[in-house]
Amino acid sequence: MVETASIGTLGYVMWGLAAVGSTLGIYRAGVAVQGVWAQQARSPDGKLSMEYIAFAMFPASQVLYPFIPQFMKQHLFVDPQYGYLGIATGLATGLILLGAAYAQGCIAAAGVQMVHETEGRARGQAYSLVFLVEGIGIVAIGILVALLP
Numbered sequence: 001m002v003e004t005a006s007i008g009t010l011g012y013v014m015w016g017l018a019a020v021g022s023t024l025g026i027y028r029a030g031v032a033v034q035g036v037w038a039q040q041a042r043s044p045d046g047k048l049s050m051e052y053i054a055f056a057m058f059p060a061s062q063v064l065y066p067f068i069p070q071f072m073k074q075h076l077f078v079d080p081q082y083g084y085l086g087i088a089t090g091l092a093t094g095l096i097l098l099g100a101a102y103a104q105g106c107i108a109a110a111g112v113q114m115v116h117e118t119e120g121r122a123r124g125q126a127y128s129l130v131f132l133v134e135g136i137g138i139v140a141i142g143i144l145v146a147l148l149p
Contacts, residue, residue, distance in 0.1 A: 012077065013087075014066040017094025018101065025059025025105025032056075032109035036116045052115070055108040058130050062101035068141050069093050073148050085148070092144055100137030107133055 033052040040048050069089055070077070076086040111126030 012066075012070075012090055014069070014090040014094035014097065015063070017091075018063045018066055018097035021098030021101030022059045022061075022063045024098075025062070025101040025103075025108070026056055028102065028105035029056040029059065029108035029112065032112040036112055039116070051120075052112050055112045055115075055126075055130065058108050058134070059101040059105040061134060062097045062104065062137055065097055065137060065141050066093055069145050069148075072145050076148060082149070089144070089148060093141060096140045096144070097137060100133055100140070104130055104133040104137075 033056050036052055037048045040046070073089065076082045076089050078086075107129050111130060114122045114126050
């Protein structure tokens with residue numbers, strides 16, 4: 001039989017889920033960046049704008065946020081009394097971050113195309129939408145942590 005405390009440590013699945021979400025988001029945004037670079041490479045000057053790399057990097061930030069419950073609610077992951085709550089916390093955190101990272105990648109991909117097609121005039125709008133998803137992920141994790149014992 002597995003001890004409740006060792007089951008609770010499985011709550012660290014949040015790291016894996018957050019990493020999967022970040023990877024998928026980076027992939028989604030990275031494909032858009034490569035598409036714009038292909039268009040730029042065919043232009044008369046052939047210069048590729050490195051500005052678009054920022055869009056592809058945004059989803060990577062979601063892999064940092066499992067630190068919040070890990071350090072603020074560490075007892076959920078090590079105390080046998082909270083074993084199953086540690087699993088639930090890990091899954092909830094991981095799924096929130098997976099969704100936020102993928103959504104961020106999708107919005108960043110659209111932002112890449114928007115900035116390219118407007119020749120940079122819509123840069124602020126594109127960034128603001130990517131940051132909006134960032135904020136939603138942080139707020140969701142904050143609420144989750146606030147509700148836990």
